Amino acid sequence: MLNQPNFHEYFQFEQVLKKQRELKNPYWTFQAHSEVIYQGTAFPLWKVICEDKTSKKKSEEKVTLILTGGVHGLEKIGSQLCVSLIEKYFELSTWDLVFQNKLQDIRLVFFPFINPVGIQERTRSNGKGVDLMRNAPIEAKEKVPALAGGHRVSNWLPWYRGKVDEPMQIESQFLVDEVTREILRSKFTLSLDIHSGFGFKDQIWFPWAFSKNPYPKLDFITVMMEYFEKLYPFHIYKIEPQSKVYCTHGDLWDYIAHERIKNLNYVPLTLELGSWIWVKKNPLQIFKLDGLFNPIKKHRIKRTLRRHQLLIDFMIRFLLYSQSEQFKNLDLLDYYNKGLEKWYPQHKTLK
Numbered sequence: 001m002l003n004q005p006n007f008h009e010y011f012q013f014e015q016v017l018k019k020q021r022e023l024k025n026p027y028w029t030f031q032a033h034s035e036v037i038y039q040g041t042a043f044p045l046w047k048v049i050c051e052d053k054t055s056k057k058k059s060e061e062k063v064t065l066i067l068t069g070g071v072h073g074l075e076k077i078g079s080q081l082c083v084s085l086i087e088k089y090f091e092l093s094t095w096d097l098v099f100q101n102k103l104q105d106i107r108l109v110f111f112p113f114i115n116p117v118g119i120q121e122r123t124r125s126n127g128k129g130v131d132l133m134r135n136a137p138i139e140a141k142e143k144v145p146a147l148a149g150g151h152r153v154s155n156w157l158p159w160y161r162g163k164v165d166e167p168m169q170i171e172s173q174f175l176v177d178e179v180t181r182e183i184l185r186s187k188f189t190l191s192l193d194i195h196s197g198f199g200f201k202d203q204i205w206f207p208w209a210f211s212k213n214p215y216p217k218l219d220f221i222t223v224m225m226e227y228f229e230k231l232y233p234f235h236i237y238k239i240e241p242q243s244k245v246y247c248t249h250g251d252l253w254d255y256i257a258h259e260r261i262k263n264l265n266y267v268p269l270t271l272e273l274g275s276w277i278w279v280k281k282n283p284l285q286i287f288k289l290d291g292l293f294n295p296i297k298k299h300r301i302k303r304t305l306r307r308h309q310l311l312i313d314f315m316i317r318f319l320l321y322s323q324s325e326q327f328k329n330l331d332l333l334d335y336y337n338k339g340l341e342k343w344y345p346q347h348k349t350l351k
């Protein structure tokens, strides 16, 4: 007999699952895909979909927002945020007419526990010692930091990519396949992968991790960030291409957007929550390994979860807006050039 996963966020998720079994909420689908077996425990890989299946619109006419957490097991706050968003939208879908109405046009897809073994074992890598965010078959075109950029030396060291000819890990393959499936059945897809790392500021990274070249959907990013800043002038995020921070091999989002999809109807974003601020406020947590990556005090966890829900609500609105005539009538080339000046000053603007 195999055991069930045994960590707090999973129990919280099971509560929603239980509710769904009782209520049979027509907007929601909970799918357990393949399992990862690790030391006597079976960890299902969950995909949760919220959509209006009765909407007259075909799937290809809708947009999709994908939210993922727990790629790096130790950074549990990503899974916590995903589960709290599932709870929130589950609740709203039962009565909020505005939200129900939005589901005519948008589909929400959640992957709350990409690396469940890592979450339970409090490790960055999966059970085989592979860092899933270095695991894709895509090589950086730039210099990457030694080890941290991804290496094939040994799974005893962090940031291990796996062996060169090995297929991707079950968890990586699951994510790549399911995200690709969603992109192909949608008009446009935006994804947000939630991590927590070192630094004082919360950061939003857009592609690429493998190249310092300008990201082709820079116009979309620039409009999005300008609107966000207008709405929340005192927002807390630092927004930049990941390559400005550091480059890596094997990034799953690069792989999907650059190798698998090769068209422009998809934008992957990463939210990197600055965890040093939590340590600064509570220096004792430095002695707990997961305390480095996660807020420990209850009120701080709640505040973190609440604060980022604003961003997700904004993303839903912006994603819907991005398909409107009004958006298409914007001077997108001008926005692209603005983005170039801001983030890639060494590149010439386009005429």
Ligand SMILES: [Zn+2]
Pocket: 072, 075, 195, 196, 197
């Ligand atoms: Zn991470």
